[in-house]
Every structure is written in structure tokens, then in C-alpha cells.
Amino acid sequence: MDELVDILDNQGNPLGVSRMKSEAHREGFFHPTVHVWFYTSDGQVLIQQRGRQKDTYPLLWDVSVAGHIGAGESIEKSAVREVSEEIGLKIRPSDLQKIGVFKSVQKHSESLIDCEFHHTFLCELRVSLEKLKEQESEVESLALLPIIQFREEVLGLGTDKYVPHTKEYYSTIIEALEKTFRANL
Template sequence: MDELIDILDSDGNYTNKTAMKSEAHRKGWFHPTVHVWFYTMDGRVLIQQRSKTKDVFPLLWDVSVAGHIGAGEDIEISAVREIEEEIGLTITPEALEKIGVFKSIHRHSENLLDCEYHHAFLCELKVPLHKLTKQESEVEDLSLISLVQFSQEIWGLAHLQKYVPHSTEYYRAIVKAIKNRL
């Protein structure tokens, strides 16, 4: 779905310009996104398998919930909205814990350059997996896996084609942040 988004400079600062998401991707303009990582107190992390119809990284496993921030939209409100849309869970902004902002650049093709600043949050998952409702157009599957298994898979050579290729720094920060809360 195309939407109006804010445009950032290469340092992540707002430029007071907006564009449609498709144009930002075509021209490689930086823009903000949200990433929400859900974890359980018994040491598991919720991962999402991207829909087979996604333009980028179809069927790869990724962050629990992710999405673009609408132009002028509050970051935490955007995160809450994306959570409800993608996994059918209603939370309050106070349940989110921001852990950082991560610069990401992915050239998918000549006409698709994803330049994003991911505003990353943690949130404790307090409901069983079967209570979540996946958004069919975005989410193929949901899985709770141990943080140990997740760590081994994102750093191991055996699963290079399983996960969206975020930077090692990004994945290490997520794992460390979750470990610190257990």
C-alpha cells in the first residue's frame, strides 16, 4: 500500500518534505520506520515470516512487527497501529520500550533503494501465540523461538537465506536488549 511519508536527510533528521512511499523507494530517500520486537519472559522472541506477495524479502523471517511511519505521525502511535494491523494485538504506547534507531540501506533493484531509519522497540508479549491474528497481506506466519536459537540462526552460516539481512550490529543490539530484560 502506498502512503505519504516524511523524508529524512542521510543523518536521520526530518527535512520538512514528504513523498509517497513508492517515490521514496524509487529515489532512495531516507524515511522513518518502526520495528517492534516482542519477547516472552521465558526467553522466546516472536518472529514474522513475510508474505509471499511482498516486493522485498518475500517469505523471509523478520522482526515481529514493522512498518512505515505515516507523514506527521507520532512514532509510538505508528508502532501501536502497525502491531494492531499486522498481528491483531492492541497495546498502549507505554508498553513499548525504545532501544534505538538504526540506519539501513538495501538496494533491491535499480528502481528500489530502501533507505530507512528503523525506530526499534521491545515489548513483552503477554498473550499466547494462538491469540494473535496475522494480517494475510503482510504476514505469512508467526513463530515464537528461543532467543538462543534465534541468536544462533542469525549469526550462523547455516541459515543465511532464512532471515531478512539486517546488519550484524542491528541483530546484536536486539538480542542484547532482550537478554537484558530477562
């Protein structure tokens, strides 16, 4: 779905202009996104298999919920909206724990260049996997994985089942998940 997104400079600062998401991707304009990683109190992480019709990384496993921040929309409001849309779960902004902003540049083709700043959060999943409702156009499947297994898979050698985020990104996510899990013991 095409939508208006705010355009950022290469440091993540708003430029005061908005463009359609398709134009931002075609021209390689930086824009903001949200990533929400869900975890359970027993040390698991929710991962999402991207829909088979996605333009980028179809059927690869990725962050629990991700999406573009609409023009003029607050980061937290966007995260809450994306969670509701993609997995049918109602959360509040106060449920989100921000862990960082990550700059990402992925050139998929001459006409598809993702230049994004991922505003990244953790959020505790307090319902069973069966209670989640996958958005058909975005999500192929959802799975819970022990954090230790997730660590081994995304930081291990030669795995190609996950979206290729940077090692720094995955390491930061895993450290934050492990720290949160230890704090909840």
C-alpha cells in the same frame, strides 16, 4: 499500500517534506520506520515470516512487526498502529521500550531502494501465539523461538532464512532481549 512518509536527510533529521512511499523507494529518499520485537517472559522471541507477495524478502523471517511511519505520525503511535494491523494485538505506547534507531540502506533494484531509519522497540508479548491475528497481505506466519536459538540462527554462519539485517542490528536486538529477560527473572 502507498502512503505519505516524511523524508529525512542521511542523518535521520526531518527535511520538512513528505512524499509517497513508492517515490521514496524509487528515488532512495530516507524515511522513518518502526520495528517492534516481541518477547515472552520465558525467554522467547516472536518472529514474523514475511508475506509471499511482498516486494522485498518474501517468505523470509524478520522482526515481529515492522512498518512505515506515516507523514506527521508520531513514532509510538505508528508502532501501536502497525502492531494492531499486522498481528491484531492492542498495545499502549507505554508498553514499548525503545532500544535504538538503525540506519539501513538496501538497494533491491534500480527502482527499489530502501533508505530507512528503523526506530526499534521491545515489547512483552502477554498473550499466546494463538491469540494473534496475522494480516494476510503482510504476514505469512508467526513463530516463537527461544532467544538462544534465535541468536544462533541470525548470528550463525550461512543462514538464509532471515531478512539480511546487519550483524550490528541483530546483535543489538539480541543483547537487549537477553538483558530484558535477565531483568525479569
